Amino acid sequence: MSDTVADENEIVLEVDHLRVQARSDAGPGPVLVDDISFTLRRGEVIGLIGESGAGKTTIGLAVLGYTRNGCAIEGGRIIFRGRDILTLSPAERRALRGPGVAYIAQSAAASFNPAMTLFEQVCEIPVRHGLMSPAAAREVAIGLFRELDLPDPENFGRRYPHQVSGGQLQRAMAAMAMAARPDILIFDEPTTALDVTTQVEVLAAFRKLIHEHHTAAIYITHDLAVVAQIADDIMVLRHGKMVEHGTAEQILQAPRAEYTRRLVAERVAGHGFIDRAAAEPPLLTISNVVASYASLARVIDGVSLEVRRGDTLAVVGESGSGKSTLARVITGLLPREAGEIRFRGELLPPALAQRTREQKRLVQMIYQMPDVALNPHQTLLDIIGRPIAFYFNRPKAEIRSRVLELLRMMDLPESFIDRTPGELSGGQKQRVGIARALAAEPDLIICDEVTSALDQLVGEEILRLLKRLQEELGIAYLFITHDLGVVKRIANKVTVMLKGQMVASGETETVFAPPFHPYTELLLSSVPEMRSDWLDEVLQRRSTA
Amino acid sequence: MRALIAQRLALGFLTLFGASVLIFAGTEILPGDLASALLQNNATEENLAVMRQELGLDRPAVVRYAEWFGGALHGNLGKSLATERPVADDLAPRLRNTLFLAIYSAAIAVPLAILLGLLAAVWQGSLFDRAVNTITLMTISVPEYLVGYLLMKYISVQLGWLPTLANVTEETAIGERFYLTLLPMLTLVLVVIAHMMRMTRASVLAIMASPYIEMAFLKGIPKWVVVVRHAFPNALAPVISVVALNLAYLIVGVVVVESVFVYPGLGQLMVDAVSKHDVPVVQACGLLFASAFIVLNMLADIAAILANPRLRHPR
Numbered sequence: 001m002s003d004t005v006a007d008e009n010e011i012v013l014e015v016d017h018l019r020v021q022a023r024s025d026a027g028p029g030p031v032l033v034d035d036i037s038f039t040l041r042r043g044e045v046i047g048l049i050g051e052s053g054a055g056k057t058t059i060g061l062a063v064l065g066y067t068r069n070g071c072a073i074e075g076g077r078i079i080f081r082g083r084d085i086l087t088l089s090p091a092e093r094r095a096l097r098g099p100g101v102a103y104i105a106q107s108a109a110a111s112f113n114p115a116m117t118l119f120e121q122v123c124e125i126p127v128r129h130g131l132m133s134p135a136a137a138r139e140v141a142i143g144l145f146r147e148l149d150l151p152d153p154e155n156f157g158r159r160y161p162h163q164v165s166g167g168q169l170q171r172a173m174a175a176m177a178m179a180a181r182p183d184i185l186i187f188d189e190p191t192t193a194l195d196v197t198t199q200v201e202v203l204a205a206f207r208k209l210i211h212e213h214h215t216a217a218i219y220i221t222h223d224l225a226v227v228a229q230i231a232d233d234i235m236v237l238r239h240g241k242m243v244e245h246g247t248a249e250q251i252l253q254a255p256r257a258e259y260t261r262r263l264v265a266e267r268v269a270g271h272g273f274i275d276r277a278a279a280e281p282p283l284l285t286i287s288n289v290v291a292s293y294a295s296l297a298r299v300i301d302g303v304s305l306e307v308r309r310g311d312t313l314a315v316v317g318e319s320g321s322g323k324s325t326l327a328r329v330i331t332g333l334l335p336r337e338a339g340e341i342r343f344r345g346e347l348l349p350p351a352l353a354q355r356t357r358e359q360k361r362l363v364q365m366i367y368q369m370p371d372v373a374l375n376p377h378q379t380l381l382d383i384i385g386r387p388i389a390f391y392f393n394r395p396k397a398e399i400r401s402r403v404l405e406l407l408r409m410m411d412l413p414e415s416f417i418d419r420t421p422g423e424l425s426g427g428q429k430q431r432v433g434i435a436r437a438l439a440a441e442p443d444l445i446i447c448d449e450v451t452s453a454l455d456q457l458v459g460e461e462i463l464r465l466l467k468r469l470q471e472e473l474g475i476a477y478l479f480i481t482h483d484l485g486v487v488k489r490i491a492n493k494v495t496v497m498l499k500g501q502m503v504a505s506g507e508t509e510t511v512f513a514p515p516f517h518p519y520t521e522l523l524l525s526s527v528p529e530m531r532s533d534w535l536d537e538v539l540q541r542r543s544t545a
Numbered sequence: 546m547r548a549l550i551a552q553r554l555a556l557g558f559l560t561l562f563g564a565s566v567l568i569f570a571g572t573e574i575l576p577g578d579l580a581s582a583l584l585q586n587n588a589t590e591e592n593l594a595v596m597r598q599e600l601g602l603d604r605p606a607v608v609r610y611a612e613w614f615g616g617a618l619h620g621n622l623g624k625s626l627a628t629e630r631p632v633a634d635d636l637a638p639r640l641r642n643t644l645f646l647a648i649y650s651a652a653i654a655v656p657l658a659i660l661l662g663l664l665a666a667v668w669q670g671s672l673f674d675r676a677v678n679t680i681t682l683m684t685i686s687v688p689e690y691l692v693g694y695l696l697m698k699y700i701s702v703q704l705g706w707l708p709t710l711a712n713v714t715e716e717t718a719i720g721e722r723f724y725l726t727l728l729p730m731l732t733l734v735l736v737v738i739a740h741m742m743r744m745t746r747a748s749v750l751a752i753m754a755s756p757y758i759e760m761a762f763l764k765g766i767p768k769w770v771v772v773v774r775h776a777f778p779n780a781l782a783p784v785i786s787v788v789a790l791n792l793a794y795l796i797v798g799v800v801v802v803e804s805v806f807v808y809p810g811l812g813q814l815m816v817d818a819v820s821k822h823d824v825p826v827v828q829a830c831g832l833l834f835a836s837a838f839i840v841l842n843m844l845a846d847i848a849a850i851l852a853n854p855r856l857r858h859p860r
Binding site: 061064066068094095096097098099102103105107110111112113114115116124125128129159160162163176 | 755756757759760761762763764765766767770774775778779854855858
């Protein structure tokens with residue numbers, strides 16, 4: 001479509017007092033997006049930033065004239081190249097989707113049809129809209145694959161989605177969106193599901209694509225540092241309302257709204273979990289542990305660690321590095337094949353079933369997804385009371401008072417005791433997960449990506465809570481995470497894992513300071529920083545190196 | 546993938562073996578044996594003993610089973626007691642008739658069920674959707690003999706459009722055959738269509754909730770293309786297994802419909818054989834029915850494996 005246009009600075013999109021509301025049979029529901037206005041010129045990128053529930057995706061979809069089930073656009077105008085898309089017929093809206101406005105979703109793995117080849121899916125927009133012949137669309141697809149640095153561009157499209165890596169699939173989705181040269185691209189958290197090192201490549205590919213085709217784009221993310229690399233303007237959203245709107249520089253350097261200031265400050269601030277562990281005897285000692293899943297290659301290969309009372313040991317690595325498997329091996333869910341795991345000097349049997357109740361009690365776990373880790377049909381009394389009953393065999397009244405005490409420690413209201421997890425927010429559920437782990441009065445808690453399913457500021461509160469509990473109770477944490485920002489702030493020790501092996505281990509200041517292990521350096525340099533020239537610098541450094 | 550398919554094949558043969566043991570054991574524990582059935586009123590103790598020795602019935606059951614199953618694998622199913630001809634000769638025309646009716650019904654029912662299921666999914670919640678759901682639920686809830694008699698009453702007797710009986714013979718010409726079996730075919734179609742149609746609708750609708758379907762809509766793909774190209778291929782596996790179950794039913798479960806229309810199929814033969822204590826024929830029919838069931842389900846499993854792109858195109 002854009003080929004027919006001469007005006008370089010044409011306003012392609014004007015969103016004017018947009019209002020989207022949920023609807024049910026009972027009547028209108030909550031307002032999801034309220035009074036949002038912005039304009040977008042050709043070649044311009046606007047970043048929409050906010051936590052979950054901020055309405056970012058709803059705005060992105062509304063630009064396509066689309067709302068998810070149970071929602072409706074109730075007010076405002078969305079003017080796409082002079083026409084209000086809300087007044088278009090369903091057929092005209094359909095014609096707009098793809099050739100006019102194209103969408104790039106968060107999870108490429110879920111957004112590609114597993115039963116169709118990449119060529120079929122990438123060529124679908126131009127072919128189905130009658131813009132190109134299948135052969136011409138294929139040529140365009142090959143060109144885009146080449147532009148996006150995909151391997152073997154001629155044949156890449158013959159593959160099925162499960163045959164390519166996550167980062168490649170995410171770039172293939174960008175090719176799919178670009179296939180009919182749309183006027184506007186909507187990126188909806190397109191790098192959130194990727195590892196940091198992959199994120200850098202994908203971000204660079206997206207930026208190149210936008211610049212070379214002079215396409216307008218809306219970039220939706222919760223990560224201010226990511227959006228800073230790609231957006232000209234940034235709009236900060238919260239609860240469906242605009243908090244602040246300005247140039248990327250202004251938002252990062254001189255945020256006006258208090259909420260934006262907190263978002264910006266979070267990345268910078270450190271907590272520094274206190275290091276008083278040096279003098280303590282070792283709590284958990286792991287030496288040369290090897291483990292694998294049936295029929296697979298080794299997932300853990302010769303890992304050795306030591307955790308003392310009051311320690312926070314971070315285990316970092318990308319997906320597939322074996323860090324979550326390590327947690328399963330320590331808890332005995334996956335029996336180790338070789339090596340030793342000692343707790344307070346006592347050798348732990350490999351399998352959970354062989355361990356004594358006391359051995360089980362001393363190591364507890366907090367999970368990534370509080371939604372899945374808590375039984376939705378049990379009350380908090382059942383959930384938190386269960387380990388108390390199991391490990392300490394206390395009378396009912398005592399269990400109840402202990403649960404109340406734990407709720408107070410978690411800064412949760414006592415009235416929650418009879419509620420079920422469904423009535424709680426994500427951060428509150430994670431606090432319940434922590435309370436359940438603490439109920440067993442363990443010496444060590446394994447935290448498996450405990451903040452990655454939470455919003456930034458909520459995750460921040462959970463980290464603060466964990467730190468306070470450590471100061472009060474002297475618990476040790478084994479902190480599994482892919483977020484190096486978190487590691488720098490909370491861990492006194494760190495172990496970097498790559499493909500099941502340890503590549504670096506030691507005090508955080510030592511591991512994260514030169515001389516680095518090359519992989520540690522790659523990981524560290526891939527964490528986006530809150531300045532708009534970060535991506536350029538990284539790319540330049542890597543091309544010269 | 547080859548390993549998976551080989552595993553399915555091996556399991557199929559194992560199941561067939563198990564079924565043959567059950568069939569043999571089943572006829573073995575029936576009161577009265579072949580000898581007493583043959584001798585009937587002359588069954589004195591001596592006569593029985595002599596007859597048993599002649600028939601080899603005094604040998605252990607395991608030996609007789611091995612002989613029977615081994616013979617069956619080579620196509621030798623023994624001799625019928627009633628006609629004293631090889632069982633295979635009696636069976637063959639009946640099997641042809643049964644397969645004819647089954648394929649005739651399936652050729653109509655399977656495409657129709659899938660089409661109706663897809664349309665019901667596209668127009669979910671519409672009048673069409675509700676009508677198709679209600680009607681097919683009714684036809685599956687009414688016993689098949691009643692469906693048969695109702696069709697007979699209205700279409701044959703009152704309207705006089707079609708013959709009431711499907712009494713085909715060896716000599717019946719092919720065109721005539723289609724005409725004569727139209728009514729039993731319709732009955733069977735009505736009985737099997739609901740299950741397949743509902744499974745198609747349900748599995749397509751389950752897939753319609755996936756992110757890649759939303760993505761297809763966001764690409765501006767028309768709804769029917771989304772359903773047929775994007776959703777249906779991913780919904781195939783459960784549909785295939787339900788289709789296989791119904792095909793098996795068309796071969797194995799049509800005894801009642803055959804009786805209603807006096808159609809000389811395998812089911813009728815088996816019912817007759819049971820009443821005449823014709824054990825070799827009963828065993829042969831049982832083995833054939835079991836094989837049909839096992840082979841169709843095995844084919845469904847293999848088709849489901851082939852329909853999975855992850856297995857068809859490994860990394």
